[in-house]
Amino acid sequence: MHGLINRAFQGFVSTTFGVESWLTIMDRAELGFSEFEAMLTYTDEQSMIMLRSAEEVLNRPLPEMLEDMGTFLVSNPQVEALRRLLRFGGVNYVEFLHSLDDLPDRARLAVADLNLPGLELIEQAPGQFELHCQPGLPGYANVLMGVLRAMADDYGDLVFLDHSGTHDGAEVIAITLVETEFSEGRAFDLGAHSL
Amino acid sequence: MKIDILDFLGISDQICPMHVVIDAEGKILAAGPTLKKLRPETEWVGSSFFDIFDLSRPRWVQSTADLIKTAGSKLHLNFREAPQTGLKGVLAPLPSGQGAFINMSFGISVLEAVRDYDLTSADFSPTDLTIEMLYLVEAKSAAMEASRQLNLRLQGAKIAAEEQAFTDTLTGLKNRRAMDHILNRLIASGRDFALMHVDLDFFKEVNDTLGHAAGDTVLQHVAKLMVQCTRQNDTVARVGGDEFVLIFEGLVDRIQLSGIARRLISSIEEPIPFGDRSCNISASAGTALSSAFAAVEDGALLLHQADVALYAAKNAGRARHFFYQPGMEGAEAS
Incomplete structure (x- = not known):
């Protein structure tokens, strides 16, 4: 699993539960190191050992933690870069949802060896969507749930999300757009990034 | 089929929002909405093209007639007044010597332009790759920053390892x-x-x-x-x-x-x-x-x-x- 993904989880745990908790998790995982490097690659086994250890140390179910991590990645000011990159996907939430089909390609443009599973958005009725997440990255759909929820807040829309099982091996997230421009949302300035 | 020039300009606003139409004397007949946004104070229609823009290449262009002769080749332009944002352009003559249609884009200056003029996605045509380019620039700088951090840590680890080393690197003897x-x-x-x-x-x-x-x-x-x-x-x-x-x-x-x-x-x-x-x-x-x-x-x-x-x-x-x-x-x- 790519270092960026491991590192994201590390950032989430360290910020939410404290650095001490993170070090306890890594001690218990016995991987021989205490920090993940964003630009290195780790085996899936190493990542799974770390996640299991986190589950035990923090005493919280993994799916729940992964969803919280998705929210954290978008809403925490520390990781503003990812939120900005996602906002480039569209000027409103629906356009953003449609841009998710391109997400794996966009991720590869940024980091050549970052392989994210394919995503397919199916519009069933106006305001009714299903997002199909292809397999390949365990827990990816959970993280996406958190990301989708936080991005809705970011655009100021009100959505209802439901993890509705699997279809042809793909995990399915049902998305219902309840109200657009429900709240102010957060400003997005194309040129805000200082180069 | 005959297209009315006004209908045609409505289409141009959508497809290429940074266009200018000039007559044979170099007077501006119309300008696209994004271009107008860059100079909101300017009275575009009726102004002379060369009063607003400075053409740096091709160098031999001295007059409107010369300008129209550049048809199809790449133009390097910038605004005469600050901020003198650089623009790229291409010209196509209008039929029967009525003037020319010039389309423009920011080229590499887009990064500053987006900031200087507070542009949004709506200012670019959906087929324009500018938004993708901005995305890439940000994604690459974020990735580069992560790599730079890794390099710094590795450099630190290398220095620490050297300090702890027992070997003289030149001769392979003990140090x-x-x-x-x-x-x-x-x-x-x-x-x-x-x-x-x-x-x-x-x-x-x-x-x-x-x-x-x-x-x-x-x-x-x-x-x-x-x-x-x-x-x-x-x-x-x-x-x-x-x-x-x-x-x-x-x-x-x-x-x-x-x-x-x-x-x-x-x-x-x-x-x-x-x-x-x-x-x-x-x-x-x-x-x-x-x-x-x-x-x-x-x-x-x-x-x-x-x-x-x-x-x-x-x-x-x-x-x-x-x-x-x-x-x-x-x-x-x-």
Whole structure:
């Protein structure tokens, strides 16, 4: 699993539960190191050992933690870069949802060896969507749930999300757009990034 | 089918929001919404194209007629007034000499332009790749930053590893740190040993006349000779530029040690080939014995004694080897 993904989880745990908790998790995982490097690659086994250890140390179910991590990645000011990159996907939430089909390609443009599973958005009725997440990255759909929820807040829309099982091996997230421009949302300035 | 010019301009606002239409005299007939946003104070329609824009390439363009002749080739433009944002453009003449249609884009200046003019996605045509380019720039800088952080950490780890290293990277011998370590261990064990300090003669001349590469070759060659002249479990360390320390564990026999020193010095005196030249150097050595004068408690004293003997050897005419004797310090001072 790519270092960026491991590192994201590390950032989430360290910020939410404290650095001490993170070090306890890594001690218990016995991987021989205490920090993940964003630009290195780790085996899936190493990542799974770390996640299991986190589950035990923090005493919280993994799916729940992964969803919280998705929210954290978008809403925490520390990781503003990812939120900005996602906002480039569209000027409103629906356009953003449609841009998710391109997400794996966009991720590869940024980091050549970052392989994210394919995503397919199916519009069933106006305001009714299903997002199909292809397999390949365990827990990816959970993280996406958190990301989708936080991005809705970011655009100021009100959505209802439901993890509705699997279809042809793909995990399915049902998305219902309840109200657009429900709240102010957060400003997005194309040129805000200082180069 | 005949297209009304006004309908046509409505389409252009959508497809290429940074266009300008000029008449044959160079007066602006229409401008796209994004272009207007860059200069909201300007009265676009009716102004002269060259009053607003400065054309830097092609250089031969002096008039509107010249401008229309550039049809199809790349134009380099910028605003006359600050901020003088650079623009790229291309011109297509209108039918029957009515003027021209010029489409523009930011080119590489887009990064500043987006900031300077507070542009949004709506200011670009959906087929324009500008948004993707901005995305890429941000994604790449975020990825580069992560890589830079990794490099910094690796650099730090490398420096830390080097500080902890026991090997002299040039010669592969032990370094000063390793030598100190071994010396302290030997003293603590209470075993007898000899410490020989060797200093090269005429090494500076090699460095000065043939350069540092020659100097490095000499040091590597000498290191090899030292390893050959000593036993497996003796220590050979390079402790300074052309200074070496040899530690002979369990060997305090003066005759044997003299023999080793003699063989070492004469092998060092053999010319050392460097390219089509050869380097001629020699060496002086001084030895202190751990058992010679009372119990030695710290390595520094022993190193000092070997050093004193070495300088006595140097003063006696180089290419020699002396054992430390009490009183040598006085001779050195005189």
